[in-house]
Structures are given as C-alpha cells and as structure tokens.
Amino acid sequence: MTSTVDTSRLTELLRTRPTTRLIDVRTPGEFAAAHIPGSHNVPLEVLRESGPTLRAEHSDPVVLVCASGARAEQADALLAESGLTDRRVLGGGVTAWEGDGAPLEQGTGTWAMERQVRLVAGSLVLTGVLGSVFVPKLKWLAAAIGGGLTFAALSNTCAMAALLGKLPHNRGPRQDPAVQLRALTAAEAPLGS
Secondary structure, X not given: OOOEEOHXXXXXXXXXXXXXXXXXXXXXXXXXXXXXXXXXXXXXXXXXXXXXXXXXOOOOOEEEEOOOOHHHHHHXXXXXXXXXXXXXXXXXXXXXXXXOOOOOEEOOOOOOHHHHHHHHHHHHHHHHHHHOOOOHHHHHHHHHHHHHHHHHHHHOOOHHHHHHOOOHHHHOOOOOHHHHHHHHHOOOOOOOO
C-alpha cells in the first residue's frame, strides 16, 4: 500500500531527515520545465526498464514525485521489491506542491503531461465533432477519445500520455539511465537535480 505525504509533511520530512531523496518520475522535459529543488529525475520509463533487478544500497527515505501522483504511485509499485522500504508518494504531485506555495525551480521545458493530454484530446474531439458535419463517421473519433479518457480515469493509466512521453520534446537530452538510477539506489545520493 502506498504511503502518501502532503506538502507540509514533505517539508517537515526534508527538514528532519535531510538525506531524504526526492525522485521525480516525470519525463525529462517536464522535469526541466519545473521541479522541486533538490529532486532528481528518474523517469518512470527508466524504472520500468530496470524492473525487479533494482536494488538500493541505502536506507534513506524516498519520496516519489510526478505531476499529480498517478505516475509516482506506479513507480512505488515497481519499487516495492527493490529493498527500498521507506517509500512515500507526494499526494497531488508537483501540482499540489506548487498550489500550496512551496518553491519550484523553474526552467525551460515542455508543458506538464496532463496539459499536453488535454490539448491533444480536446483537439481530436473538436476535430471529430466539427468534421462530422462534413464526414459523419468522424463522430466516432470523438467517441473513441472519450472512451479512452474514461478508461484512463478508471485504470489510473493513460496511453496518450505514454505516447506523448516518447516525443523528442518530452524526452529532453539523452541521459544515461544508470546515472539516473544512482540518485535512487546509490549509497550516497548525487547533489542537486
């Protein structure tokens, strides 16, 4: 079962346990746009590829972060057998953190994945509905997107987000997965983000 912390509990944890590792599982592009100071980017895709072979060499608390908490919960499930027993998920993710007025390091990067999904899904639905005036079968495009969004909400997964995450602007510069994983598993966490 996932242990969740909110902004105030995370702030207190960081104050009382300065070795806490903040692991941001969003895409490198999302991370570059804005992230919690001191966090490390270890994309969910990298964690999936590492699978059950991942082993931690430390006992530091680990807090998993994403945009809203859904990908962080998936990462937590992947890490359940890694030897990391002191794991938490930031409830509401970076969105809640920012909404609570906590500091964010702003950079240049892409929109948050949720915003990208809303743009693409909304554009496809609008195209399907308006286009169906001329090509009636285009209404099924809108229906398919609506069905996909419903399934995404019920399953807490999103195929569109997974596809968008593979686009070059979301991947950011190529990073070595082994280096990224060290922020999570090494006895000493690297400094900064």
